[in-house]
Amino acid sequence: MAGVSRTVLTEMYENMVTARHYEERLQEEYLEGKQPAFDISAGPIPGELHLAAGQEAAAAGVCQHLRDDDTVTAPHRPHHVAIAKGVDLDRMTAEIFGRQTGLGKGKGGHMHLFDPEVHFACSGIIAEGCPPAAGAGLAAKKRNEDSVAVAYLGEGAIDQGAFLESLNFAAVFDLPVVFVIEDNDWAISMPKERVTDVENGAKRADGFEMPGVRVDADDAVEVYEVAGEAIGRARDRNGPTVIEVQVHRRMGHFMGDPQTYRPEEDQEAAAERDSIERLEAALRDYGVDDDAMETIREEAHERVEAAIEWAKAQPHPEPSDAYEDMFVNPPSGVTDSEPDFDLAGGDD
Amino acid sequence: MADESGETRDLTMSRAMVSAIAHEMRENDEVFYMGEDVADYGGIFDSTEGLREEFGYDRVMDVPISETAYLGAAVGAAQEGMRPIAELMFVDFFGVAMDQIYNQMAKNTYMSGGNVSVPMVLTAAVGGTYNDAAQHSQTLYGTFAHIPGLKVVVPSTAYEAKGLMHNAIRDDDPVLYMFHKRLMGIGWLPAPDGPKTPVPETDYTIPFGSADVKRDGDDVTVVTLGLHVHRALSAAEDLADDGIDAEVVDLRSLVPLDTDTIVESVEKTGNLVVVDEDYRSYGVTGEIVASVADEALAALDSVERVAVPDVPIPYSRPMENEVVPDVEDIAAAVRRTQ
């Protein structure tokens, strides 16, 4: 753990326990109104909900290196990444509860969180965050700035054209982009080996002659070290990198997923390999005792509780709000700068 | 509805769809199914439940999340004479594979002067009503019906789901089969009462281009499809209490379009209300109104359109309820014609 300070470890721990607790609480709120019969459209949080419990190391280890002006695009499973990137937790929570003061005024929901203050966005279409991340890298390069962009994707997304095209685009223009694959072994019900030709997704980098590194351990510290190198390369204008991180899906693909396709042992194994416990061991090595960790956890819980309480006190949108925000420059507001010019040369 | 032996059973729309696919797969080794989560999961919307157990992974194929590759592979296999069925989990995902759909699947027959046929079925889930937001709630009827070369069908009940699917698989042209999630009868997304119907045990085909009058009425013609058939029928019941007698026409296919049935009804009622769950502009509602105007302008006393006002589907409940047409919206539109 050469280059890792106690502060870095502590901050990563804060992010990871915040994300874990946040999702435990969201799960409770989500299930309200969905008992005894599960109806996805009922309760205070309707629609699909994709939780990321077991994937926090990939978020914390990478985002620890990022500044507010660095861009992150996340996929349909975004909460842990959003938290690590510093997205406004109150307004993100209000968005998930569909409230008027949410990040998207209730228009986006949990798969479509946008926080331009910290250059964060996510999308529910597989791999479609990759091209915009390359675009953020392109903007940084054109403007001679040293910001970088990180695109998150699942291991199931590495077979998608948008990812592969973005790799080439980033490579050919030497863009400051890091592609982070979260390998949780599953794409909904499809095990990786059934649908993907490589065991190590970072190998996708080979065909584009860029570095591809895999972190096998679901270990925040190792992710931090590998990401540090990749992000450093990007900032120094040395081009893109692919990182794959082995993570674990502790939950169903989405809330309500019966997971009948998934062997018991696989679920148990995911529950046992906990990157948060692993980081706690590392913290102890650094002299952070259990009381101090307990304090961090309590603070994280308070922050989460406060965000949820705030969100639930926010107003719902009015039905007519649906017609707002189609354009930042609504058609009626376009200034008419057409010259007084008659193409036909008529005498009017 | 019964076949010769008279054997029917009540099925959900998903079971009816699966029973047609299973029947065709038993009869014809060249029929196979490709999609994400169609094997062990049985389709996110139960569209393939039980098929992998009967036919194995080779014929009920889980595929990589590579829509361009597997939809295009279906086109290629179909051109070789096989009868693939490929599933787009949500119609909203068409964007990542649109070329294979609209430049290859839809055009190869025409560009080859009729020498190439593409006997495939593309199935896709459509629809909102459960707060899944703008990338997972669209009902893109117009997008696909607009493209010359695709047949587009939309079941509203289990009976239609089976008959249209038999026909879709047997058809020698590409057929887009759009099923509404809310109608499938999925455990976690409760369906209304209407779509579960008696379904004959044997195979039967519902010809494309034959709309079905789901309710007779004299005062107004409500033309619709998919989920909104059921909402229109509810609205018609409410309106009957006020003495307004609405006829409800279920299109069942957009391409070909059964203009005759619509015109016949409008000639009787004089009033036309078109309802769908797609965007309002440049879509199904405008097309139906224009078709009727072309053929029977003089018969039209009034026209109303009920569709999604041109905004993406918002996530939050009050806003989604506002933009997706409901029973009240349909009833109000009908009242405006009276």
Ligand SMILES: Cc1ncc(C[n+]2csc(CCOP(=O)(O)OP(=O)(O)O)c2C)c(N)n1
């Ligand atoms: C283009 C596209 N195809 C299919 C889907 C449906 N879908 C949503 S999540 C998912 C699985 C994604 O697996 P992975 O990338 O491994 O991410 P994970 O869910 O495991 O985090 C699929 C197929 C989609 N959203 N977009």
Ligand SMILES: [Mg+2]
């Ligand atoms: Mg995965």
